[in-house]
Amino acid sequence: MRQPPVNTIATDAIKAWKITAWIYVGILWLATVGLIVLTYIFELSYWLTFTAVVVSGLSTYLFVFLFPKLRWKRWRYEVFDQEIYIQHGILIVSRTLVPMIRVQHVDTQQGPILKKYQLASVTISTAATTHEIPALLDEDASELRDRISALARVDEDDV
Template sequence: MRQPPKNTIAKDAIKAWRISAILSVGILWLSTLSLGILSFIFDWTIWIPIVAGLISLVSTVVFVFILPKIRWRRWRYEVFEQEIYIQHGILIVSRTLVPMIRVQHVDTKQGPILKKFQLASVTISTAATTHEIPALLEEDASELRDRISSLARVDEDDV
């Protein structure tokens, strides 16, 4: 079996993913609070908001505190002359080889949360799908984009 890729994504990815998770879980907490208020107003059973609160609490712990760190540890990538090797996943580890000859274009993208931590993601498009290497330092993302682009062009010229 092939050795796992060597390169990791930026450590600040954990912080960025936690902020994204907080925003998502915040919606769940607002729903739980609304359910509690409705339960009080309409004199529903107290168990409905209690169960919703427990679900919100467990979701917060899992998605904000546990998963981002595990996700960061599992993300690996490596760029070779003929292929790009990407490994990610928590329970199910996915190992993807993208042949350079199949690369159509490479982009970097950066949302407001990634921008706050000076991170960017690299997306690699093929005819079949798009692969993403998330949360790299801006400079690393630009260098990686340019390197993949030049390697993909060289492979096209060879064909």
């Protein structure tokens, strides 16, 4: 069996993922507060409100505190001359090999949260799908993009 990839993503990825999770969980908590208000006004069942609070609390714990750390621990990648090896997943670990000959283009992406921590994601596009290596340091992402692009170039003699 093949060894797992050795390269990890930046540790600030945990912070960026937590901020993103807080945004989504905040929307969930706003809906929960709205349900509490509606329960009070229209005298609805308190079980529905209780369930919404429990679901919101559990979601906050899982998506803000637990999953970002686990996600960071599992994310690995490695670039070889002939392929890119990507491993990710929390409960189900996915290992993907992307042949260099199939790479059509490579991009770096950076949203406002990643920019705050000077991170960027590298996306690798093939004819079938797009693969992403998230939350690398800016310099590392640029170097990786350029390296993959150089390795993916095919001479006419190779075709």
